[in-house]
Amino acid sequence: MFNYLIITALEQLKSYKKAWDDILEQEKNTNPFIEYEWISTWWATIGQSSNVEIYVVMEDKEAIAFFPLMRKEHRGIQNLTFLADGVANYMDIVVKSENKRNVLTYLLNALFKKEDALLLQLHGISEESATSNILELFLVENGFKYSFHRVVTPYLHFDKVNFQQFMHKRRKKHGVDRSEKKLERLGNVQYYPLQSNEKSKIFGLFESRWKKKIDTSGFASTERRPFFEALLQIQNHNFKTEVDALRFEQEIIAFAYGFSCRGRYVAYTLGFDSDFSMFGPGRLIDRRKLLQSYEEGEKIFDFSIGYEKYKFDWHTDVTFTRTFIIAGSNKKAKRQKFLLSLVATVKEKIKQHQPFVKFKRDILGKLIYNLRSKKEWLKSIFSICQWRTWQLYELEKGTKLYEKLPFEKLALKSLLNSQRRAEAILLSYQGFDLYGEDGIWEFQVHKSIYRNQTWQKGFELPSTNSVFIDGWQEQDLELICHAFNNETIYVISNMSEWKKRRALKKIGFKNVGVVHQWKFLQLEGLKNKKLLQKEGARYSIY
Template sequence: MNLVTITSINQLKDFRNDWSIILESTNNTNPFIEFEWLYEWWNYLGEGKNIEIIAVQKNDRFVAFFPFMYTKKGFTYEYNFMALGQANYMDVIAYSFVLDSAIELVFDYLHHTRKRVLFNLHGLLESSNTPKSLEAYLKKRKIEKRSYRIVTPFVDLKTIHLEDYMKERKTLHGLDRRQKRLRSLGTVRLATSHPEEMDIIFYLHNKRWEKKNDTSGFTSQEKRQFFRQLAENESGAMRVQIESLYLEDRLIAFTYGFKCRGRYMGYVLGHDDAFDYFSPGRILVKEKIKKSVESSSSIDILDMSIGYEPYKFEWNTDLDYTIRMVFSSNSIQAKSRRNIIWWKEWLLSGIKKRRSAVLFRRNTVGKIKYLVRNLRSTKTVGKLKPDVLRTINRLRKFFYERKKHLVLKMDLHTNGLIVTNETFTPITIEKVFSDIDFKDEAMKEIGKRLYRGFIGYSSAEKLSFDTICWINQKVIRIDGISYLEQLRNGTIYIEGWDCDNILDICASVKQDVKAKSVIINLEKSNEKTLRSLESKGFIIDKEIYNRTYFGFKKSAIINGGKRI
C-alpha cells in the first residue's frame, strides 16, 4: 500500500469519486465525513490551517482517507481531525477490510516522519469500528492513550410504537398544555424551511444566544456563509434539513440538521425567545419525531447529537458515546504536551457532567463576556444601560425591598358604564405579527402574557406594547410580589390600564366577556391615582405588603381590615 498526501483543496477535488464510493459501500451515516461537508468546510473555514489528508492506495485503488490537520507547538506536532469545533463526529474514511492495516500504515508513518507527535482525535463514535481498530494498534505498539467519552443520545425510530412512546411523554413539562395554548393563538404547523430563510434562522439563534456563551459559533460572521452553503448543497448523500415550527406563518422555532442516508442529526436547535413559555423547541422535537414515524421516511435514527442537555434524555430511546482519543510518541516534548491535554480533558469531562457548572458557564460567564465585549464599543454602550440597571436593581431587591400593592375592585352591575371615548376590542396574533416588529423586545412580554392566559385588548389602529391592555378571566397575577389568586366566575383582572382609559376598557370588556366585576392593582400607594380610581367607582379590596431582607421574603395581606 502507498500513501498520498493531499494538502490543497484543488488537489482534493480529484478524489471526490473514490471518497464517495467508499462511504456509499460502507453505508455511512456520519454527515461530517461526507465529501461535500468537508470540502465546503475547507473552502470556507480552512484557510490558514495546515490540512493534511493522507490517502491510502492499494493496487491502484484508493481505499482509505485520513482527514487530518495539524499545528506545531514548539518542537511537537499536534494532529487533529479536520473541522475541530464544527464537526461533532469524525472518522477515518475506509473500506472495512483495510481499516486495521491502513491505521497501522498511516500512524507508523507519522510516528516515523514527525518523531515528536501528539494525536488529539475528536468525534469518534463508539459504535463505529475505528475506535476498536485504533485501540488494537496502540496496544500492539505499546502506546499509552486515554479516551474521554461524551454521551450521544438518539431515537431509534424503527423500534418505537408511536402511540405508546408519546403516551409516556404526554405530561412532560406540561407539553400538551403548552402546545394547546400555542394552538389557541393561531395555526401551528411543522414544515421544511428553505435556504432563503437562513437570515431569520441566524437572527433567532443570535438573539437567544447573544448574552450567553455560544460554543457552536453558528452565527459568527465567518461561519454563516459556510452553513448557508451547506443548506444549498444538492449533491452527494448529505443534505441539510431545516425543520421549523410556524405560528400563523411566522417561524418561531427551527432545527438545522444533517440527513445522511438513514440518520438525521440535529445540529442546532433554536427558537424565538419571545415564545419561551410555550417551549416551542420541545414541541418541534415532538412533531419532528411524529412526522418521521408517520410519514415512513427513510430516517431510521434521529440523532440528538452530543451533550447532556436534559431535553435529549426526555426523548431518546438509546445511547451512543462520542470519544476523544489522546496519545503521542515517546519523546519527552510530546509526552509533556499529552499530559497537559489529559489533565485538561479530564477536568472538562467532569464539568460537562455537572449541569450547574454548564449553566454557570453558559449563562453567567456568557453575560459577563457580553458586557465586556460591548463596553469596548462606543456604538453599543447605550444598549448596555438597561442590562446594567436591571442587574443593579436585582441586587438591590435581594438585600432589601419593601412593596405595597392595593387590589381594587369595581362592581359592574352597580356601575352603568358606557364607552365614551375609545372602544377596546380583542387583538389577534396576526395583528401582533403585522404591527409589531419581531425584533422588538416587547415581544417577550407579549409572549409571556399570552401564555399566562391573558387576552389583549386595544383601541389603537396600529399596535404597540403600550397600547395593549390585558384581561385575565382566571387569576390575579402580580409579578412584582409573586402574588397569585384564583378569580371567581364573572370576575376579570385587568393590567395595562391608565386612569384615562380604565372606564372605557371596563365598558368594552363588560359586554364582550359578560363580566360582573373588575379587579385591578395599584403598585404604589399613589394618593392622586387612588382618589381618581375611587371617584370612578373602585374600592380597595385588599392591601398586600411584601418585604425582602437578604433574599428572604415576608408577605402580609389586609383583607377587609383583617390581616391574613
Template sequence: MELIRITTYNDLGRYEKEWSAILEENDNTNPFIEYEFVYNWWRFLGKDEKVEIYAVKENDRMIAFCPFQSEKTWYGYILHFLALGDANYMDLIVRKKDMDRIIMFVFDTLIKEKKRVVFYLHGLLESVETHSKLSNYLKARNMKERYSRIVTPYIDLKNITYEDYMKPRHKLHGLDRREKRLRLLGDVQLQISPASEINQVFKLHQKRWKKKNDTSGFSSERKQAFFKYLAEQSNGKLRVRLSTLKLRNEMIAFTYGFACRGRYLGYVLGHDSDFDVYGPGRVLVKEKIKRNIDDGFQKLDMSIGYEPYKLEWNTDSDYTRKTIFSTNTFRASIYRYFLWLKEKLISRVRKYYSIVIFRRNTIGKLKYYLRNKDKFHFWKDIWKNRLQPFLYERKHYLIAKLTVSEMKLNSHFEQITPEMVLSMKGERKETLQKIYNGYKGYYATDENKAFWVNENVIRLDDIEVVENLKKKTIYIRDWENENLKQILSFVQGKYRPKYIFVHVNKHDKKNIQSLESNDFEITERLSYSRVLGKKKVKKDVEI
C-alpha cells in the same frame, strides 16, 4: 502500502470517487465524514488551516483516508481531526475489513516521521469500532491513551409508531398546553423548507443568540457561506434538511440537520425568542419526529450534549469520545497530560447543566453588554437592573376589589388580535407572554396603551405572585393606560363579573385615590423583599 499527504482541497478533488466508494461500502451514516462535508469545509473554512489529509495507497489504488489538521509547537506536533468545533463526529475513512492494518500503518508512519507528536482525536462514536481498534493498537505499542466521553442521545425510529412513542411524552413541560396556546395564535405548520430560506434561519439564530455565548458560530459571517452551500446541494448521500415551524407563515423555529443513509442528525436547533413561553422548539422537535418516522428514517440523532430536552426525547444513548495519546517523549507526554486534564474538567462541567446555562446566558449577556457598551449607559444599567436588585430590593403593592352592584354600559374598546401582536415591533415578546398567561387586551385608539383582563388569576410577575380567581371574577392590569370609569363600564358589559380586582403600588397616591373614588376597597397588602438574591413575599389580608 504508501502514505500520501494531500495538502490542498483541489488535490483532494481527484479522490472523490474512491472516498465515496469506501463510505458506500461501509453503509456510512456519519454525515461529517462524507466527501461533500469534508471537501467543502476545507474549501470554505479550512483555507488558512494546516489541513493534512493522508491517503493510503495500495496496488495503485487509494484504500483509506485520514482527515487531519497539523500544528507545529514547542513540544513537536499536534495532529487532530479536521473541522474541530464544526464536525460533531469524525473518523477514518477506511473499509471495515482494513481497519486494523490501516491504523497500524498510518500511525506507525506518522510517529516515525514526526517523532514528537500528540494525537487529539475528537468525535469517535463508541458505536463504531474505530475507537476500540485504536485502543488495541495503542496497547500493542505500549502507548498511554486518555479519553473523555460525552453522551450522544438518539431516537431509534425502527419499529416504533409515533403514537406509542408520544404517550409518555406529550405532557413533558406542558407540551400539550403550550402547543394548544401556540395554535390559538394562528395556523402552525412544520415545513421542509428550501435552501432559499436559509438567510431567514441565520437571522433567527442571530436573534436567539445575540445575548448568549454561542460556541457554534453557525450564523457567523465566516460560516454562513459554508452552511448555505451545503443546504443548496441536492446530490450525494449527504443532504441538508431544513425543518421550520411556521406560525401564519412566519418562521418561529428551525432545525438545520443532515440526512445520511437513513440517519437524520439535528445539527442546530433554534427558535424566535419572542415565543419562549410557548416552547416552539419542543413543538418543532415533536413534529420533526413524526415527519422523520413518516419519511422512513431509522435513527434521529440528537447530537452530543447533556441538554435536558435531548435526554427527555431520546430512546437510547451512544457516547462520543475525544481520544488523546502521544509518543513517549518527555515534552509530548507533558502536553498530552495537560490536554487530558483540560478535557476531564470540561467533561465534568458539561454534566452540570446549571453551569452550562450560566456560561451560555449570564456570561453571554455580559459579553453582549461589553461589546455594545457605547450604546448603553453600561454601568448604570448593570447597577440598576442587575446588581442593585440582587443586593437589596423592596416593593409594596395593594390588591383592591370592586363589588359590582350595578352595570354601567356606555363605553367601547377594541380587542388586541393575534395578527396585531405578531406585527408588533417593540413589545411583542411581552405581549405574547400576556396572551399565553390568559390575558385579553383592549385599547381605545393606541394598542400600545392597552389594558389586560384575566378571568383565571391575579398575576404580579415582578414579585412572582399568582392567586387564583373564583368564578365571575376578573383581574385587570395596566388599567392606568385608559380612563378607569370607561374600563369598568366596558368590562362589566363584556364579562358580567361580580367582582373586579386590580393592583396598585402602595406609594402611588394618585391611582389609589382613583380606585377609592370608583368604590374599590383594599383587600390585601403585599410586601416583597430581596436581599442578596434571597426573595421573600409577605401577604396581609384586610378584614
C-alpha cells in the same frame, strides 16, 4: 504494499471524490461529517486558513483510505488532529471495513516513525465504530502513551419501539402537549421546511437567542455562517442538510438544523424566538422533527453529543463518542499530552454537571453581556435586590347598562410587529385577553387571577364573576370600568403610583389587600395579606 500521499489543496482532493464516495457508499456510512460534500464545503469556507493534510493510503495505485487531518505546531510539537475540530461532532477515517485494521496500523506506524515529536488528537470517534476498538488495541500493543475522553450520545432507534405508543406516552411530558394547544388557540401554527429566501432569518433568530448567553457553537458567527449556509445547497440522495421551521402566523419562531445521511438524522443545532420561550418552542420543534423523521423512513434519530436533559426525554439508546490523545516518544510531546488530558478530563466532568453548565451558559453569559452595556449594567445592579409593595383594589359590580363601548379584543397576531411584542406574547400565554381601540393595545384582562408581569405566579381572584384589569392609564380607567360594569373589577397598584391610587379611590375602588414582593439575585418571593378572599381561594401558578 501500502504507501501514502498527502493532499494539502482542495483542488487535489477533487480528483479523489469518486474513490471517497464509493468507499462510503459500500460501507453504508451514516456519519454525515465524513461525507465528501461536508468535508469539501468546510475546507472551501472556514477551513482555508487551516493547515489541512488529508492522508491518502494507496495500494497498487488505488486510493483505499483517507485520513482527514490538519496540522498545528505548538512549542516545537507537531499536533495532528481530525479536521473541523469544534465544528464536526463526529469524525472517522474513510476506509472499507476489511482494510481498516491494516490501514490504521500502517499509517500510525508511519507517522510516529517519521516524527517522534508528534501529538495526535482524534475527536468524534463513536464507540459504535470499529475504529475506536482497533485504535485502542494498536496503542496498547505498541506501548503508546494515550488517553481517551468520552461524551454521551443519546439516540432514538425507530425500529426498537412502537412509535405511536412511544410518542403518546411522552405527549404530556414537560407540558409540551398543553403548550402546543395553547399556542394553537392564539393563532395559526405551522411546521414545514425552510424556504430559500428565509436563510437570514434562522441566523438572526439564533444570534438573538444567544446574545445574552455563552455560545460555543459559533453557528451564527461571521466566520462559520458562510459554511452553514453553503451546506444548505447540498441535497443528494445519500446526504442532505435539513432545516425545518416552526411558524406562528407565518413568522418563524423556532428552527431545527441537522443532517440526514443514509437513514440517520443527526440533530446539529436549534434556535427559537426568546419571546416565545414560555411555550417551549425547542421541545415543540423536537417533537415535530421526530414525527417527520419517522414518516420519512429514517432509522435513527441522533440527538448528537451532550448531556442536555431534553435529549434523554426522547432517547431509546445511548453510545459514547471518544476523543483520543496520543503522544509519540518525545518527552515534550508526552508532557503536552498530560496537560491536554488533564484539561479534557476537567471539561468532561464539568459537562456532566448540567447545573454548572447552565450557570456558565446563562448566568455568566448574561453578566458578561451586561458588563459590555452601561445601560444593562446599571439595570442589573438595581435588580440584584428589590422590595416592592402592591395594593389590591376592588370595585363592586354595578347595575347600570352602557351602550357599546369602543374597546375590542385584539388578536395576538396583530401585535407581533409592535414594540410591545414580547409583553403581548407573555400576557397571552398567561391567559390575559388584550383589549384596545382602533387596533392599539391599551389594557389587558384576566378572568381568574390577578398578577403583575414581574411576579412569577398569580393569585386567584377573591370572588366569582369578576375580572382583573391591568395596564390601564388613569384617564381611561372610568371608561374601562364601564366596559366591565356587570362584573366585580380588581386592579393592583404599586405603592409608588400615588396618582393611580387617587384615581381609583375617586371612582369608588376599595383597598382590599396587599402583596409584598422581594427579589434577590435569581430568588423571588411573594406574600399576600389582608386579602378578603372567600373560602377555598388558593395560589395559582403560571
